[in-house]
Amino acid sequence: MSQNATGWTREQMAENVAQDIPDGAYINLGIGIPELVTKFVPKGREFIYHTENGLLGMGPAPDPGQEDPELINAGKKAVTALPGASYFHHGDSFTMIRGGHIDVCVLGAMQISATGDLANWSTGAADAIPAVGGAMDLVAGVKTIYVTSQHVTRDGTPKLVQKCSYPLTGKGVVSRIYTDLAIIDVTAGGFQVRQLAPGISFAEVAAKTDAPLLPKGKI
């Protein structure tokens, strides 16, 4: 294991995700690292961003002082509308999501299982106030679900597990995971490394994954 390697930064994780999204994709981005994907659109590609509160063609945050409380994203932050944008009500917005019209959704995670189950909405703790928002609709309806997240929690607990202990957002929905240490596919055989971060060893990623991990190219 390299002593100096720290893996990818949040920005690099987002850039890794962006590299895998095809030109012309309709994309819905979750809060946190997924939001950074917009900064790394590969040259020659155009993405159109959907936000579930009723805007297709979402642009970046406005300049300070230009915020409009009636032009926000699903995280309730001020955004802009790009040329070609459209506004619509929640029925239409979730028709786009649940009807399979959105190509890619990038979400954060608390846990991902080896069969692609995702847990990202509740710890299930007795005093937790359940709050699901649109996450369950997105994972059920969007064609491709990518997760980007740190490989382990702040206290070092693996997020990639054999079976989620937190309440599920969706079952068998995640197809690829972009962490600070590796890009990992969810395959019929479980987690499989697609790419390791520079200087990060397979052994380190395997040690920080609480499920069997297949090396790249082997199945």
Add this chain to the structure above:
Amino acid sequence: MIDKRIDSIAAAVADIPDGAVVMVGGFGEAGSPIELIHALIDQGAKGLTIINNNTGNGEVGLAALIGNGQVKKMICSYPRSSHSKVFPELYRAGKIELEIVPQGTLAERIRAGGAGIPAFYTATTVGTPLAKGKEVRTIGGRDYVLEYGLTADFALIKCETADIQGNLTYNKTARNFNPIMCTAAKTTIVQARKIVPVGTIDPEIVITPNIFVDRITEVTDPLVESHLIAQGAHYP
């Protein structure tokens, strides 16, 4: 001549009784009919069931209605936010009920309710705790959960422009749940930033046709929830 204008905001909500089911438009502060909500606080109806995506922010608008003890039950998708404290406190104290509904299922339940569709199947929540106790049917090899349409006694709506018969347009992402809620309530009460004569709104850009609207009241310069919160305001 049909004219759905009501003289005052207070008069517009005067007949909402105790125990009513009320849909409240808005996603966070965007599209939230804050003056109608404040009028409902003044009016004092209790034991309400409120349907909204969230549970309000700070101590104004929907949060103030909840904080005033008028709400028995919330039906929503996301009862948390960075400025939401009223609901969490009451919920933890066991003083308010919560029905948590995924945002798309909430929207579809309202849409279905307004369209006379009593129930539908959806893939959302399959395999999760929110599907517990619900009928699951396999259709075309995939599992779906049965969800019921939602209707309400009243809907409180914010729009941008209304004509006096109730054709409505909205502003940007303040549209959100408002148009579908207009369809799903027995009585739909609208606050409009501007009321115009019939024929002024191009039929091609009407978002809510007037058949779904019962009462209109003009609030030309509505309060902005985030500004009120920044000022530490509370209602009443």
